[in-house]
Amino acid sequence: MLARSGKELLRICEEENISLSEYAIRVEMEDKGLSREEVYEKMAKNLKVMKDGATEGREKEVYSLSGLIGGDGYKIQKYLEKGDTLTGDVTVKAMAMALSSSEVNAGMGRIVACPTAGSCGILPAVILSAGEKLGKTDEELIDALFTSAAVGMIIGMNATLSGAEGGCQAECGSAAAMGSAAVVEMMGGTPRMSLDAAAIVIKNVLGLVCDPVAGLVEIPCAKRNAAGAISALCTADMVMAGVSSKIPFDDTVSAMYKVGKSLPSALRETAMGGVAVTKAGLELRKKVFGEE
Template sequence: MIAKTGEELLEICNKYNISLGEYALRFEIEEKGLTREEVVEKMRKNLKVMISAANEGMEKEVYSVSGLIGGDAFKIHNYIKKGGALTGDVTNMAMAMALSSSEVNASMGKIVACPTAGSCGILPAVILSAGNKLGLDEDGLINGLFAATSVGMIIALNATLAGAEGGCQAECGSASAMGAAAVVEMMGGTPEMSLNAAAIVIKNVLGLVCDPVAGLVEIPCAKRNAQGAITALCMADMVMAGVASKIPFDDTVSAMYKVGKSLPESLRETALGGIAITKEGLKLKEQVFGKEK
């Protein structure tokens, strides 16, 4: 019962009448030889770490070791408290949580790399903000994480999750796709609808480069986490409204892999291109590491 493609994943879900979350749960049981309870408890531990990282930066100002980023999650949380946010509390809360996890990561705090440390803020922000809006309990959130896992596995098998190999589309893009699929399931959508949401997300981020200022996972990474969270939530809503992707999920994953391979080395986590080498980007690098001799 191992799916290597999105198409095979849907076939299995339809055959056994199971959700994406249930597929991932059964996969882990079979692969690791664990009981259902053991697998769920492992995910529960991940969830608790996610909750902590997503909230820490909202409750207090958290700054990175380099000093390049910090305090933004706190600002947005205060903005929410004032009321009247143009895009509503759910989207703003998702942005705040995504930034919080990114800030915690950059401050050497504890996060869950899902699927990578550079994109660690997206999935927690999406799961927690959507779960709160939907009134889901902890088990509902855990199922959402399993649903996201099933999509992440397919992407990992057929493309890449590494910015150094495929650009930021592979990191934040994959995390956002995983989040969108999870939210659709959390809202009662079918596995097919979940993959539609993931496919639309990937189409929207094709070509997103990885250009970290000073080579650190901070600028523009943190704000891309916020954007990725919002994209996931919006695409979930789009699919739940009845919109489908004209391009199948597997095709979008294949396209993402090929686009990533086509990106020059300077735009794949080397800090040799993009905003990393802009006037201000180089100035910030000097601020952190000093002038090059």
């Protein structure tokens, strides 16, 4: 039953006439020896934590322990409430939610590391903003999380979800791919369309480095969560319009893994490259560690 590639995943879904979410639910039931109700209950707890994290930083200013980031989720929420955004309520709300979760994480609050702590804002922002727009119930949001899990499992088996191993493309890129696939299913798309969305997202972030200032998952990570959420939502719309990926999902995952392995260690979460070693990045590092 366990698929080890996107191709196998599609074959199972087509043969069984099931969705990606149903596939993930069945795998979890079989792997953990749980009933469907127990599996849903566990995922419902994740959804609750995601909702809390995506809300807290929009209702009040939340700052990281280092003081490097904070208050941006609140700022964007207030901007949204003015009602004159350029890109519309869904995208702006998604950015606010993504930043909120990232700020809660950096403030040592409770989040769901899905697939990682550094990319924790993307999936909640995508699922919750799309769910609100589409009028989805909590049960349908839980299904969407299972859809994302189906995609995440394949990425984890064939590439990496770790920034230290594959750069930010492996963290924020994977999270955005998972989220986009989930939204496509939420909108009535097929499993193949969901994997097309995931493939397009991955292609668009190939080579994205991991370069955290001061070695902390804050700058530029939080804003990359906001960007990843928007990428996921826009790609879902693209696929629902009939656009497909000329490069199959499995090939994009393979490419991401090879690109990640090709990145020098300075660009893989070591804070020795990218924006981490710019003049401003080094000054912020000194401030965090009291080296001034």
